[in-house]
Structures are given as C-alpha cells and as structure tokens.
Amino acid sequence: MRKKVFQLIVDNTSGVLSRISGLFSRRGYNIESITAGVTADTRFTRITIVASGDDEILDQIEKQVAKLVDVKDVKALEPENSVYRELALIKVKTSKELRQGVISIADIFRANIIDVAQDSLIVELTGTQDKINAFISLLGDYEILELARTGIAGLGRGTENVTYL
Amino acid sequence: MIGADAIVKCLEEEGVEYVFGYPGVAICPFYNSILNSTIQTILIRTEQNAAHAASGLARVSGKVGVCAVTSGPGATNVITGIATAFADSIPLVCITGQVNSELLGSDVFQEADITGAVESFVKYSYLVKNVNDIPRIFKEAFHIANTGRRGPVLIDIPIDIQNAEIRKFTYPESVSMRTYKPTVKGNIVQIKKVAAELEKSKRPIICAGGGVLLSNGEKELLAFAQKYSIPVVSTMMGIGVMPTRHPLYFGMVGNNGKPYANRAMNESDLLIMVGARVADRAVSQPDLITNNKVLIHIDVDPAEIGKNVGPTIPLVGDAKHIFEDLLLQEFTCEHEEWIDTLNKYKMDMVPKRNPNPDYVDPAGFITLLSEKMEEDGIYVADVGQNQIWSCGYHIVKRGKFLTSGGMGTMGYSIPAAMGAKLADKRRQVIAVCGDGSFQMSMMELATMRQHDIPVKIIVLKNNYLGMVREYQHYTYKDNYSVVDLSGSPDLEKLSSAYDMKFLRLMNMEKVDEILDEFLNKDESVLLECVIDPMDLVK
Numbered sequence: 067m068r069k070k071v072f073q074l075i076v077d078n079t080s081g082v083l084s085r086i087s088g089l090f091s092r093r094g095y096n097i098e099s100i101t102a103g104v105t106a107d108t109r110f111t112r113i114t115i116v117a118s119g120d121d122e123i124l125d126q127i128e129k130q131v132a133k134l135v136d137v138k139d140v141k142a143l144e145p146e147n148s149v150y151r152e153l154a155l156i157k158v159k160t161s162k163e164l165r166q167g168v169i170s171i172a173d174i175f176r177a178n179i180i181d182v183a184q185d186s187l188i189v190e191l192t193g194t195q196d197k198i199n200a201f202i203s204l205l206g207d208y209e210i211l212e213l214a215r216t217g218i219a220g221l222g223r224g225t226e227n228v229t230y231l
Numbered sequence: 232m233i234g235a236d237a238i239v240k241c242l243e244e245e246g247v248e249y250v251f252g253y254p255g256v257a258i259c260p261f262y263n264s265i266l267n268s269t270i271q272t273i274l275i276r277t278e279q280n281a282a283h284a285a286s287g288l289a290r291v292s293g294k295v296g297v298c299a300v301t302s303g304p305g306a307t308n309v310i311t312g313i314a315t316a317f318a319d320s321i322p323l324v325c326i327t328g329q330v331n332s333e334l335l336g337s338d339v340f341q342e343a344d345i346t347g348a349v350e351s352f353v354k355y356s357y358l359v360k361n362v363n364d365i366p367r368i369f370k371e372a373f374h375i376a377n378t379g380r381r382g383p384v385l386i387d388i389p390i391d392i393q394n395a396e397i398r399k400f401t402y403p404e405s406v407s408m409r410t411y412k413p414t415v416k417g418n419i420v421q422i423k424k425v426a427a428e429l430e431k432s433k434r435p436i437i438c439a440g441g442g443v444l445l446s447n448g449e450k451e452l453l454a455f456a457q458k459y460s461i462p463v464v465s466t467m468m469g470i471g472v473m474p475t476r477h478p479l480y481f482g483m484v485g486n487n488g489k490p491y492a493n494r495a496m497n498e499s500d501l502l503i504m505v506g507a508r509v510a511d512r513a514v515s516q517p518d519l520i521t522n523n524k525v526l527i528h529i530d531v532d533p534a535e536i537g538k539n540v541g542p543t544i545p546l547v548g549d550a551k552h553i554f555e556d557l558l559l560q561e562f563t564c565e566h567e568e569w570i571d572t573l574n575k576y577k578m579d580m581v582p583k584r585n586p587n588p589d590y591v592d593p594a595g596f597i598t599l600l601s602e603k604m605e606e607d608g609i610y611v612a613d614v615g616q617n618q619i620w621s622c623g624y625h626i627v628k629r630g631k632f633l634t635s636g637g638m639g640t641m642g643y644s645i646p647a648a649m650g651a652k653l654a655d656k657r658r659q660v661i662a663v664c665g666d667g668s669f670q671m672s673m674m675e676l677a678t679m680r681q682h683d684i685p686v687k688i689i690v691l692k693n694n695y696l697g698m699v700r701e702y703q704h705y706t707y708k709d710n711y712s713v714v715d716l717s718g719s720p721d722l723e724k725l726s727s728a729y730d731m732k733f734l735r736l737m738n739m740e741k742v743d744e745i746l747d748e749f750l751n752k753d754e755s756v757l758l759e760c761v762i763d764p765m766d767l768v769k
Contacts, residue, residue, distance in 0.1 A: 077410050081358075085350065092351050109409070122537070129534035135355040135375060138410040 069098065070124045071143040071150060071220050074113040077136040078104060085134055086113065095119060095127050099152075099217025110138065114150075114219045143220045150220040154198045155180075156189045159209040168208060175201050186211060194218075234362040235260035235393040237400050238326065239268045241369035244402040247297050249273055249288060249653050251281040255301025257328030257341060260393035262299070273653070273682050276674035278305050280646035282312020282383070283672075286321045287650025290633050291609060291658075293447060295376045296650060299326040303341030306387070307348065311640060314352040316383045318637025319468060320445055322376040323383035324369075332360060332389035346387050354382030362395040366402050374406040379413025380532040381445050413531065417548035417556055424544050425503070426560040428525050432501035434569045435461050438484060439550075440513075441468030441636065442506015442530060448551030449473070452505070455554045459564040461503075462573055464492040466513040467622055468636040469506070475626040481573055485513040487619045487768065491576040496520060498572075505529040506550045509539040510637070529553050582623075590763040591736050593617070593691055597624040597663070600689070603746050605659040609633065609651045613644035613664035616697035619768040621663055630658075642671030648686040649679060659687070659750070666692040666719055673720075676729040679755055687749065688757045690722060693764040701767050722759045732756040 076082050083102055090097045098116040105112045117127050124142075132140045143150070158168050168187060172179060177191035191201055195218060202210070222228075232240075238261055242250065251273045254262045265272055275281040278300045285296025296316075300309050306327040316323045329335070330342045346356040355375050357368050365388075372384040429435055443452050449472050456463050456479050464481050465472050467488075473480045482489035484496055496502060497519045504526065507513065514520055517540040528535075528542035529550060536545040546553060586592030597620055601610065612621035612634040625632060633651060635643040648662035664672075669690045679686055696714040703711050726733035734756060736745045749758045 081346070084347075088350050122541075126534065126538060129537075133532065133534050135408075135411045 067118050067120060068124070069116060069118045070127075071145075071148065071218065072115045072117065072128065072131065073141055073143050073220060073222070074115065074131060074137055075105070075139040076111050076113060077138065078109055078111045079136060082111065082136045083113075085136060086115075086131065089130055089134065090117070090127075093126075093130060095123060101217045101219050103219070114143075114217070116218060141222075143222055147224070148220050148222045150194055150218045151192055152195055152198055152218040153190070153192045153216045154202075155214040156191065156202065156205065156210060157186055157212040158189065158205060159186050159211050161185065164208060168205070171201070171204050177201065232397050232400055233260065233264070233393065234359075234365055234388070234395050234397055235264040236267075237362070237365040237397045238369070238388070238393070239264045239270065240400060241366060241402060242270055242297060243268060245369070245373050246294065249650075250297050250299050251275050251284040251650070252299035253278050253281060253301065253305055255303075255305050255328060255341065257302035257330060257390050258299055258305070258326070258393075259328070260390060261326065261328065261388075273649075273678065275646065275678055278308035279312045280642070280672055280675055280678075282309050282316060282323060282325060283640075283643050283646035284650035285323050285325075286312070286316045286319075287611065287633060287647030288654040289322050289650070290444075290647075291631060291651045291654035295322045295324050295373050297324050297326070301328045301341070302330055302345070303343045306343050306345040310349055310352065313349055313383045313385065315635050315638040315640040315643060317352045317354070319441060319635065320381045321383070322381040324372050324376055325383055325385045327385060327387045328393070329358070329387045329389040331391045333391070335389065346385065349385050352383070353385050354380075356385040357387065359386065359388045359392050362392050362397045365397065366400060370403045371406055371408060374408075375411060379415070380442075380530075414533070414547050415531065415549040415552055417529070417546050417553040419556065421544060421546045422553065422556050422560065425527050425546065425557065426562045428501055428527065428544065429459065429461075429564045430562045432525070432564065433566050434499045435459075435501040435503070435564065435566065436495055436499040437461055437463045437503045437505060438465065438496055438507055439463055439469040439472040439505050440466040440507025443469060443472045443550040444506075446506065446531065446549040446551040448506075448549070448554055451551050451554035451558065453477075455558055458558065460566070460570060461564070462495060462570060464496055466507045466510075466636070467634065470622060470625075471627045471630070471632040474628055479570075481577060483622050486515050487512070487622065489580075489623070490582065491573070491580040494576055494580065495573050499524055501525045501527070503527045503529065504542070505553070506531070508535050514539070586739075587763040587766070588738065590738055590766070591691075591742070591760040592739055593620040593760075593762055593766065594624045595739060596736075596742060596760060597621060598626065599742060600661070600746060601626040601628075603750055604628075604630065604661065606630065608659040608661065609648070611644045611648040611651060611660065611662045613662070613668035614639045614641045614698075615665040615668055616693075616701065616766070616768050617663055617665040617668065617691045619698075620691075623768075641668040644668065645672040645675050645686070645688060648688075649675065649684045652684050652686050659753070661687045661689065663689045663691070665697055666690055666694065666716055667696045670716075670719060673725070676725070676731060680729050680731070685753050685755045687755065690757065690759050691762050692722070692759050693762045693766070694719065695764050697764075697766075698768075701769070704767070722757060726757045734758045736760045
C-alpha cells in the first residue's frame, strides 16, 4: 500500500464530484482526501485526490478516472516535482495560563491565531500533511476541541506539463 | 416548437427508426410529438424489455438503440436493461421522463432520482435543465454511446422542459466535447512491437471478444488471421467473429467453453487478447495466460488493459483499426505444427454426451437447427443451461449470435430478438430460451403480435431452472431449492391465446420435419422442445 496524489481537471458541471466519488466507492478504492475548486478558466474544476492502494490499484484508479466522460485530464503528482499544501483549523481549549504556550507553538510553525475567546482559540495552519500532523501532535498537551482539515491541494512544479491554468 | 418536438427532431437527425418504450404522464409530451414523425414506436410490455429490444437492434444495425420510458417506476424498471447493455458495451440512448423540474428532490408522485440510480451502469447521463440544451445533449449522447467503448447513455427530461418553447432548433453538425476523446487508432510503435513478437512466435493465438464485433472488425480479424494462419478462439461475447467451421477457429474459451480452446490458449507462446475483458468466466486463472507467453492486450478502453492481467504489450485502440494497421505490417510468421497440434486437440478433446433418447437432446437439436438456419440468420440465446448449450453447439455461418454475456440477464432473448428483427427484417431471427427465461419475457408475445414482428421462439422445456438446478446438483448434492417450475403455463394454449403458431418436439425422432416446418415461413412460431430435466451442461 502506498499513497498517491492525483490531479484531475474536470468539466465544471453539476454532478461531477458525485461521479468521481461514486467511482471510488463502487470499485472499493481508498480515498484519503478530495478537494475541489474552480480553475482560472471557470469551465474547469481542479480536483486533488489522495488515494492509497498497491501499484495495480493505483494504476486502475488513474485509468478509471480518466475514462469518466467529464474528466479532461488526470495525472499523478509525484512528490519530487510537486508541491502539496493542506489547511487546518484547530480549536484549542485554553485557560489564561495556557494560552501563551499554544501561541508559542503556533509561532514556531508560522501558524496564525485567527480567533480568541475566553476559554479557547483557533489556530490556522497551512503546510504539508507532515507539518500539520507534527503540529497536532505537539498540541498533545492541550485539549483540541475541534479540528477541520481541508485535505491537500497540489500542483506540479515548473512550466513543464502544465495541464490547464 | 417545444422541447418534446425537439427531442423527436434530434432522433430523426440521428436516423432513428424505432423507439421502444412505455408511456406515462412524465413522458407524454414526447409521445405526443412523436405522432408527427415517421419514427415508429413499439409498445413494449415492460420497461426492462425496452432496453433489451433496443440492444438487439443496436447489435444488428450497428446504430444506437433508443428507448423512452416514464419517470419513477418506468425509469427504475429499465435499469436492468441498461445494466445489461453496459456490461456488454452496447450503445443505447435511454430517454426517461421526469417530474416537473421545480418539484425535483421533493419526492412527489413517480419521482425517482434515475440519473443517480443508474450512475454505475451508464457511460454517461444527463438531467436536462434547459430546453435549449436538448440538441447539444442529444448530439453528445449519441456520440458518446457509439464511440470508444460503446455503452448506454441516459437522458432524464422533466416534463416542464419537454413542454417549454425552444428558442431555435439547430442540430449541431459535430460534437465539441472538451473532455471526451476516445483513442481509436493504435500507437504505431506498439503495433510494430506486436509484429516483431509475432515473427518470433511458434504458437500464436488470438482470443477475440465482443469488442471485435462492436468495432465491426470481423473482416479485418479474419483477413489478419488468414494471412498469417493464426488460430482464433473467442469469448462468449466474441462468438460469431469468425464462422464456427472456419479451419482457424477453435471455439469458445472459459469454464463453459471448449476444453481444446482453453488448452490452445494456455499452451500458446503468444496470445493476442482483443476486445475482451479477461473476465472471470472466460479466464478463471489469469496467471495461465501470462505464464511463459507474450500477452498482447488490445482494447479500446485503456482501463481494461492490465485490470485483470498485466500484458507484455498493451495496445489501446479499436479492434478494426488495429487489425487494419497490423495488416499493413510485413513480417513472417510460420508455425504449421501448431495448427496441426490444435487440430489434434480438437479431434481428441470432444466432450462426450450421452443423450437420453426419450427427450430432445439440446446439443444435437441446436447443431441441426443451426445447419438448417439461413446463412445470415440471427441466433439469440437467453441465459441458463440453454445459453451454454447454444454457445457450445450453435454454428455461426455468416449470421450473428447474440446473448447477454456480462450481466447474464434472464429474459434477454425474446425482446433482443424483436429488436434484431426490426433492425433487418429480411433476416431470420430465432430466440432460444429455457422455460424459466421464457416466462421472464413472455409478455412480449403481445408486442410481437401487435407490431407484427415475426420472431421465432424455441423453448427448451425441462420444468426446472436448469442452470441453478445443475449448480445445486454439484454443490448441494441434489438438494434442490426453489428451482422447480411446475405451475408453468401450457405453451400450446398460450400460443393460441396470442394467435401464434405452435409446434412441439418430444424427442429427436421427428426433429427434421419439425425444424423444417418451424423455419419454413417468415412467421412467429413457438417451438417447445421437451428436454431431459436431469441433463447437465457439464
């Protein structure tokens, strides 16, 4: 089992996301995260999917996804020549005494404090999944009340193989 | 012009001659508009059969089969037919009426989310939300259905869209789809590799599937096989790619196929799989076809290549185009001994049957029937023991052999035969079913009578769901459960209720004269053949 990140360019039509997620569930493929957003050309949506499986399964995922009528392009984003980012919002329970500790950890990770309440604060962190995981584990001494992660978005580096906008 | 008129116009533009269907309120605007067209409507007796009939028509004409049903239960009833077509890659456009678009999602009377429900059985689906999209959507739907790997496309149209005024009707001349561009021509580098491997091969073989027929590549396959004397076996869906008695044809492979066909495939040193999925019934042990041999997998659908076995040479493209290009390559490929070996296997490995003389022997009967059939006759086999006997003993001359392969849908043969007959009225069309599968579609005798569709029907009657009984015989040591068909109708009375000619064959004594009478005229006849209830296909 290994992970692979796929970048899809799909027609921005209704139902396209359900067609893609339906394909994963009915063929029993593991999907770890899926993010979607319109590209600079509003006719298209860029979807980043993180999937896991053995090599044959990952190969089938790529082919089956490519076969969907709405999919214009699919390619694997290999780690060595791509960048991935994920955004996480983390609500931490903080008393007056504990607050400074959380803020210092956030500073080290260049995370932002985007909301402060009497007994909690919300930290916003963008980075690779490893960075976010490391940050969350460092917060182990505190109580995490809520956590929202977006799943990763990715792009290939450089101007070679630019798929579409 | 309203949306419903536009739909009919689109069908006319696509050259559609028949629409199979069943009306209901939600599709009534369409069925009202079609009255002004020369397109003929066939009132099928249950919606599932509308898709099967469209499938039969598509497989004989090469054109897209069309069916039109209403919302809710009409739409859900057609799903099995769509799934059957999807499994065998048959091009269909299925139109479903839908409730008023403003009411969508509110669970009103006869509302079903049909585009959601068929998602995994269609190549693509549309829910029409704007009447002005109708021409583009139909153009795309027919294009998607009948290009690349063929398959069914569903168009769901709310009743208010069918009734809405369309601004201006212009049928697009070409399709411009940003995302759909199937590969049809094979990569020439890969084709040259195939030629180079064939040059080295001493025991080459081609295993042809339904994809060869769907691409109309039979002629090219035959020319290629003959040019280099390469033996050919086929999957169930590939039956008919070559005449059964062609010296280079060595039968159907698979667990219900000919032992010598499987042996030939397993012992080859180079196997060209073309238009075949390498599915479990055809190839139960995929490693046997990859061990010690070069596997070349040709398919128009890249996702089929490597799905079940990893090929040495993958080749994406339409079978017809690939064989055309392969024929342009010049190379030598000599292997006389191999053909001799295969002929020896064919002689030695004939399955032995001991027919019970008190009954009709399905094997002998089907062989004789095919010999007496017209050269280009169409044989439609249903599902069950009848299908396995049909695959094993039917002899294709220049005709076609149709059956539900991937899905194995009982009741396919009669509606599919009707569609086949309408596709080409000059050809003889025979549906062969068991008494179980017959009762799954016997309501269509009314359709045949109403629309004068002279299909000939053979029922191999054993008062059992024979295929399941056979399974229970082997697996559950004759503990039969829910396979007894007593209670079935008297087929003679049933035929007379539909004004249909009836014949009965009790054993093989009068088989010649009964078959002559059965085939004599271009009319609907029902022939009941009483077979041994305990007969086995294996």
